[in-house]
Amino acid sequence: MIHNILETESVSYTYPGGRKPALDQLTLQIPQAKKTALLGRNGSGKSTLFLQLLGLLRPDQGAMRFRGQPYPDNRRGLRAIREEIGLVFQDPEQQLILNTPREDVSYGLRNAGVPEGEIRDRVREAINAVGLTHAADTPIHALSLGQKKRVALAGVMVMRPRVLLLDEPTAYLDRTSERRLLDELARIHDAEGVTMIMATHDMNLAYEWADHCIVIQDGACVMAGVPGEVFARVAALSDWGLSRPAVLNLWDAIPERLRHGHLAPKALSDLEDWLRHHLA
Amino acid sequence: MIHNILETESVSYTYPGGRKPALDQLTLQIPQAKKTALLGRNGSGKSTLFLQLLGLLRPDQGAMRFRGQPYPDNRRGLRAIREEIGLVFQDPEQQLILNTPREDVSYGLRNAGVPEGEIRDRVREAINAVGLTHAADTPIHALSLGQKKRVALAGVMVMRPRVLLLDEPTAYLDRTSERRLLDELARIHDAEGVTMIMATHDMNLAYEWADHCIVIQDGACVMAGVPGEVFARVAALSDWGLSRPAVLNLWDAIPERLRHGHLAPKALSDLEDWLRHHLA
């Protein structure tokens, strides 16, 4: 049986001044230690859900549970949750607060009251892990976008969270930087068994990366399941405003007799290999 | 013979306080009425080049020509150029000025001294063309990113420019909004023969969209040619920090004997059709 680390039950939320709810009776479960992709168009409520999970916004209605326990309604309890759940914002400009990677990465630790000596070591380690040792004392505004995203990731990972929320982590990155960030995430997941939730509208990425998919439309969960299941629903996907992973469209175009008995490839590069071997 | 509407010759530029040149002896030609893709990693100098072409930054060295004439060095001459060359910035926030789409789209026309009656008609038409009729009087700050991008495009197109510079027009958009924007661009290109230059790091898009490609690395032009030529250089692409269009990689994976005599497909959907017909 899958254990769910986070659950929401009929959670609704409308921003002050908003005309329609950002979350509308949203019910979903996040399996522990898995990689979950949260799919939906711009404005479907993905970022709002993240702020709710972090306790930064409070649902107007509904309940949320972390490790089976209801969310606390006091500041101290929420702070404890925020030490276990880390959020990497879509735009690193939004999250980087201090002047250099070294200062910024230490921000959360200092707020949590970790002793200075330990801060120093953990910060050094976190900066090394994202490959920014040489830039640890460069002013953040002089870094490239890819580097800023890695600083943001280091600032969250240094807290050793058990759950990592990633809001469109690859948006705006060129292919090289994207690859690098994804490798870094894979390393973290494999080494530490962190539960990861990635909001994205890149279906190719979601299909390749995720163990579990949740589709959100207009603030409600319209489907959840393994990627193969979700992306098999061709007609529904277009209703949800989502495209289908290119690799699946191509796979379906290959005649049945050729692909009989083969598993659908996950990535275009897998399909390349397959074509190379099976059409030769 | 191809006529070049814009040319730069050994243009160099370093931002005040910058450590290395943003443009470094850049020489390139933009063919008239074609769709040119400007390729390069984040920070390779694409946006800087656009600001130069618009006369908003002045080269430290080198020369630029518009329709064969050297760039003017007086305000009036530059203003005349800016009425013929339109720039859609990467971030629409940067170019939206007034409160509502209707007000904002009229801004450039009013600066150019167009009579109010004509302004009203052209603005209405431009707003309809980008499909924002219903939101013409909504404050800009209440629009979504995709809508803001379309307002920015309308504000530029209403000036009827002969050259359209597009800085990462699809960045941050979901697939549906991206498709919509690209269709709009195609319509403009076909109807009015506008020269288009799109800076992008999405190689799939560039390969499918462009008639002509220019690759920029560290502020210098390292290659120019038709997309097929540029993307044939597999080793060079990775030196330039660029990926290869997925469709070409897949195409290359198909055995020579099957694709013999066929043109490489432009888009993944073309490849799908090909697979469906030729493997059956």
Add this chain to the structure above:
Amino acid sequence: MKKRKWAGTLAVVAAMALYLWINEPQSAYAMHIMEGFLPVGWAIFWWVVFIPFFMLGIRSLRKVTKEAPELKIMLGLAGAFTFVLSALKLPSVTGSSSHPTGTGLGAVMFGPLPMSVLGTIVLLFQAVLLAHGGLTTLGANAFSMAVAGPMAGYAVYVWLMRTTGKQKLAIFFAAALADLATYIVTSAQLALAFPSASGGFAASLMKFGGVFAVTQIPLAISEGLLTVLVWNWLQAY
């Protein structure tokens, strides 16, 4: 009989207002005199007193923007920044929270006259977008917050820089005194409009001063501290 009915009405309205206020805590811009609060004579009087300063401010801005039109953008951004700064909730040392005015920092950075124009626009925006303050009372509010505050802050800054040369000290007092000057002028405006029956203006000033001292003096200290910290950051930037 009549008195009792009035007292009853007052009590009911006060209770309702208090209920709404506590349940939907609109952040308190405590020193903005609300629409309709000043007697009409005083509302006009403060407009008349305020306008000359405002015109001087406009004239100084006209001069600089004629030479460099881009400065208009800088001014607009500075105004937007001041508005947002004044929308931040600042914890005050007593545990309650209130809003900084930002006028001290603005006066030091842009000069007191330009700040009088920007401050007035900020007040107008607060009235229109936040429903704090009003149009008839804009003259009085602008005089206390956009004229008296920046002038006092700037004067203290210049004086402390000249006598001590200690910049942080000067910044602290500029910000804190800009706040305090606003508070004192507002109290005086209210006392003039509503003199005490038995003690006249002086007694009324004590009363209004006393009521608003609870929020404003801690806020002035907080704003002084905040401004010094912001200044440090800006220096490092």
Add this chain to the structure above:
Amino acid sequence: MILKQIDSYSYGNRLRSLPATAKGGFAASLLLLAYLTGPAVQAAIIAWLYVWTVPRAGISAKFYAVSLGSVLGFYLLSLPALMIEAIPEGAKMAVAANVRLELGGWQLAVTEDSMHLAVRLLFRVLACSSCFLFLILTTPMADLFQVLRKLRVPMLLLEIMQIMYRFLFALLQTASELYTAQRARGGHHGVRSRIADTATLAARLFGRTMSRYDNWTRGLRARGFEDELRLAPSEPGNVPAKLRIEALIGLAIITLTALLLPGGWLS
């Protein structure tokens, strides 16, 4: 946040399409009457404007009540100073007091006059604020700029206001994002950390503002800005006959009442 609510009502209400000059003129006339009349007429104005603002324009009654309630905050805060007289013990009371309290060496008293004042002030404040709320809840800022232009507000001021308004929401967004990020990372706990975090936020915001300055200057120039920000002229609009008649008749009745009622200006 109240700002977003007011802003979103201002362009999303059912009276938005009426010309701003008409709404402004209506609110200003009523404001003047509210200022110059007594509680009875003021109560009528409050009720009439409630009808215009809540059922007619479609502003939620709860939001309207909350807005008026927050307006009353200042009134309530001043109430003690307005009503309570403090007199040293032994000094002679100048006026008759209703309530009297001895405290230390002082007598605290609430006089009849001060109670009258408080009640009159309450009605005036509510009536005037209703006028003002009607205007700001039904008229977007962009339309108010047009009114200011008709009132001959200096162009320079309008240009600066336009730029401010354009950036306000972007900067507020940035500020709220930074605040959210700070809280997500454990910031803003305790007074000391809240002041320090607020300072960091302000400084960051300043940095962002300045980088916007460069970008936006380019954007403006790209679209032909030379020395003046040319604003759009106002769009013509009409007040439906029914509303115009109701407004004019209402104003006439209130003016006549103010003139003729016992205690009015002419009586």
